[in-house]
Structures are given as structure tokens and as C-alpha cells.
Amino acid sequence: MEDQHNNVFELAEQRRLAQEYDAHLEGPMVGEKKSSHAITEEYARADPVYIAKTQSLPQTYSHYRPILGDGNCGWRAIAFAYFEKLLQLSDAGQFELEIARLVSLDNYIETVGGQDPSYFMDMTEETIELLKDLLALLDNPQVARNTLLERFNDNGRAPSIIYHMRLLAVSWLRGHAEEYQGFLDGSIEDYCTRDLMAVNAEIDHMGMTLLIDIFIKPVGLSVEIVYLDRSEGTEVNTHIYRPIDQSGVSQIGPMIYILYRPGHYDLLYKERSSYFVPHPAATMASNVQVNRATSFSRQHDIQQTQPTMENFSNVDIEFFSSIPGFCVPPPSNHGFPTEFPGFQQAYDPSPVSTSVSPDPSMVCTNSSSSSLSIATTFTPQHSSSLSAAMMSPQHSNHSSHSPFSTIQLPIHTLNSAQPQPLQAPLSSHHSPQHGDVASPPPTNSTFRPSKYEWEAIADWQEGPVIFQTSTFKNSHYNTAHYNNPNFQPEEWSPDCEEAFDSSGRKKST
């Protein structure tokens, strides 16, 4: 009876969400980027599967961008992400190449896609024109980003770009009919007119695959679809589309993240949170680590790495400062072992190499995993040589001196000298005083224990610790605020500290 009752409740709840969802057609076609915690908030009263999944989501994907669900969201999300990624790469040569490629694809749309150029040229020109406009604005990224957002919200111009996407998918399907026929129930022609070319037909899995194949992969971009649905588990499932290079090897290019909820697509981002901007002093501290890392990698002849000191001093600021915001890699470290096959073969199965396993639960129990999560998390975003270099010290370290301690050392000494905001979440699960960060902090280390370490420390029921600004802390979105529907006063828990002392940290002394 209880089960049945719950099921009824769940169904009703789902229906309610679905209805509210469909009703939500207000707002811009492409919204402003915002914190992924907004998604968590949105699902706070949904069923437990959604709650669990959305609570862990912001740990991996820091931001999201809402896309209007008018039947074009999937097409629009891919198209917008394409332009945005090109802007981010900021390579004028690539823009030129893309303009040339899209012009030549007009021919493909006509000959293979069977479309009349006198009608579709107006649409594809809109896409090419936007590329040209953005190319001209490359020196001024902020203006370029605004132009992109405005163009995608311009009802007179954006539909052409989106229809261009549909035409590309149709043409690709007609050009590869034999390959795809088996996946279709009806004829290709029916599918093209009904599901691809009808002006408000939502993209389906096939359409997404077609569009990525013709439009995204040739640029060298990868797409990760993040599925937020009611399937089992506490983490979202993901699927990655990867470009194939000339030799037929699949590559991991710069990644586009797309959030899929049944019937709807939004964009996701993995980015540093603004409040983790490192202080120069922190940079110095991380440089110490980097120097040691290089020496380790030399010692063990990691072939993939050609690290120079200059390289590290260029990248390490971003790299290390990002650690706290990115403490959880996605449940499946896509292709990680295949990307770096050398590692698993070159080293004995140490605690570190077991934690290479994509199974997050294993990683959680491993105290040395914190630094590993750094490397895995960054695999998709940074060059492989960098990731490899950063991993090398752990793998090469077979002594009882845990690699974990090399990371922890600066924090510990700094903490004893000066209480740091990062201690706050350890004694209570509430957000640290990020207001402090705004004022120049004294020798502020940006290191934090990773989520894995924390989970070992305290068996939290509340889900992931939420780093937030003081604005957040004082708002009703904070569960410690009396206006929050899930109000939970801050509590001091002796267990937390005790568990904390008995693991992780102690090793660093």
C-alpha cells in the first residue's frame, strides 16, 4: 500500500512538473548563464531521484544556460554552443575555416539534401553572417558574446540559423541513408519532413546524432550529453560524442555540455567559480607544488609530457585555483583509461591507480584520491600533456608518503598560521564566508579538500556542500535561513570533526 501510494504521488508530482514545464514558454530563447544550483533549487521538491541527481550536478557542472523549450531547444542549444565555443577558442583562422566550410555545405544541402537554394540560402547566410560578425569582434570578447546572445534572441534572425541546423541534419541523413535507415521506423522521407524539417519538431536522439556528425565533429569539438532523468542512481548519466581524426582515432576536443531532461535541452558549463579567483600569494604556493611535479615526471620518463617550467607557470594558476570548484569528476571518466593507457600499464596497482576506476564509490574511500580527481576532471578541458604531467607525481610515488600530503601541506601550515574560510564547512556544513575573499586575503591558499575526502570525513545526509557567496548565505535559498522551506538550523556536530581528524588531514603532519 505504501509503495503504491508513493508511486501515485510520484506520478502526480511528475505530471505536475511536466505541466509547469510546458507552460514555461516565457523568457528569452537563449538565457543568461547562471549557477547550476538553480537546477537543484528547481527540483528541490521533486522525487528523490531528481533531488539526488540535481544535488550532485553543480559539483561537476558549475553553470547552466536555459534554452527556451519551444520545440527548437535542442537545435538551438547545439547551434549556440557551437558559436560560443568558437568564440572561446578565439582562433581567427578557425572562424575563416568554418565560414568556408558552411559555404561549401550549402552545396551539400542543395545536391544531397535536395533543397532549393533560392529558399534556403537566406537561412544559411544568417549563420555565415554571424560567424563573420563574431570574427570581426574577436578582439572584443565581451561585445562578441553579447552579439551572439542578442542574435540568438532575435526573432527575425535566429530561426534561420536554427533552420539551417535542421537542413544540415536532413542533408546528412539523405547522404548517409543506408547507415541510418535501420534506426528508423518509417521511411527516411517521412522522418525528414515530420521530425527534422517541421518547424517546431523537437530534436530527437537521431537528429542530435546527425547534427553533431555534420556540424560539430568536423570542427574537432566533442559533445557530452548529460541525462537528467528518473533512471536509477544518484549521478546523472552522460554520453559523449567525439570527433574522429584523419587516422580514425577518436579525439577529445573542447567539450560542449548539454543537459537533457526528457523533452528538453539546456547548456551546461564546467567553469571556475568566480569566488575562487586566486590571490598572488596562492599562486606562489601552488608553484611550489608544480616544481615538484615536474621533477617527478622527469624521474619517471613520462613520454606524453613535455612540460617546461614556463608552461606550468602559465597554466597552474587557473589549474590549481579550479580544484575546489571541480572536485567531482563525472561518474564515468569517459575514455580516461584509453586516453592514457600508459599509466595503468606503467605502474603497479597502487591505491592511486585503482582510483582511476570510473566507479566513484571506490574513489570515495580512497584517501589519496583528491589529487587524482584533479587530473580526471580536467581531462576533457586541458591538453593531455598537462593532465598527464599533473598526474605523474601520484603515480610515481610508491612510498608511504602519500601524494595527498603534498597537496595538503600548504593548506595545513597556512591554516595554523591564519584561520581560513575553508575551515568553516568542515565544522558545519554551511557555506564559508566568501565575502572574505573579496578583500585581499592574507596568503590565501585556494586548496580545499576534495569532495571525496569530505565524504570520508563525515557521512553527510544533506548532500554536497554548497559553496556560495555571502549573498546566498543571507538569502532564503540558504537552508539556514528561516524563510527557507527546508529550514535547517546550523548545527555543530562533534562527529564531523572527529571523523575529520581521524582521516585525511592527519596524514599531512
Added chain:
Amino acid sequence: MADYAMEDNQNSAPGTLPAAQAAKLGDPRRANDAQSTTKRLQTELMQLMTSDTPGISAFPSSDGNLQSWTATIDGPDDTPYAKLTFKLTFAFPSNYPFAPPTVMFKTPIYHPNVDMAGRICLDILKDKWTAAYNIQTVLLSLQSLLGEPNNASPLNGEAATLWDSDMDRFKQKVADRHVDIEDE
């Protein structure tokens, strides 16, 4: 341009753009809408004038408004509509071709998928609309609809029944209903 500054932005839900900003983003829409739609309709006019498909014709209304057209189709031979000519009106939305035109029969017609007011039930003019369709393809589709009505979803139930059961009476009804209308 300035009026969006006056808009009330207190009602915007958290997560949506403030009204002023949203209005700003959408502000150029009207001008551009008309612009791209006009361009498309000019292209279509060119196509129609150069291709000269027998049995159909279309031209913008005489008032110079490109978003309103008048068209004719000839009833196909071997159908109850043979030797009859039908006038239609097209009204194009401002986001054409990303939304279908509104097409109506001006000439009274007795047909299972057309009601007494001239409204047409045809899937490509509704949810099956694609931006690859144009005036010419719509007219050709309507012409074939005359010979092959979709009796599964009729607007005129009597016509659908007669089409299947009593073609002579159906033809009589078509002839009775038909009135040649003059240009306005």
C-alpha cells in the same frame, strides 16, 4: 526604442531576464521579421513568375502588402472539380516561413476537408509545416487534396460520407455550391 525602459520588471521570475533586458534582446525583432519575411516572399514571387506551373497562380494583393496574396488553382481533370477554378487567399505571418501561412478558399467549395467558411484542414498548413514549403508547394498540395480528400478527418462530414457512398450526389453538391467570384 526607448519605451522598453518603462516596462515593469518586477514581475519577472528569478531566472528569467529582467523585462527591460528581454525587451532589449527582442527589440529588433519586428523590423527584422518583416525584413526577412519580405525577402523570402519576393523570392517566392520571382520563382512563381519564372516557373509558370500550369493550373496554379499566385500574386500579392493589389494593395501592395506583400504579406497578403491571392491565388488560384484549377480543379484537376478526372475529379468532381474538373473545369472549375478556385480562388484562395494567403496571409503570411511575420515569422514566415517559420510558421505556415493562413490559407482560405474564397470561392465556395464543397469538399470534405474545407468548411463552409473556406477554412482548410491540411496537415502541412498546421503541425507538418516546414520552412522548405512555399506558396507553390502549398498550391500543388491543395490541388491534389481536391482529388484525394482525407476523409478520416473531415471538416464537412456530409461531403466525406457522400464522397465514399454517392459520387453523383457529391458532384451535384459541388456544382450547386460553386460560384465564380469576381476580383474585388
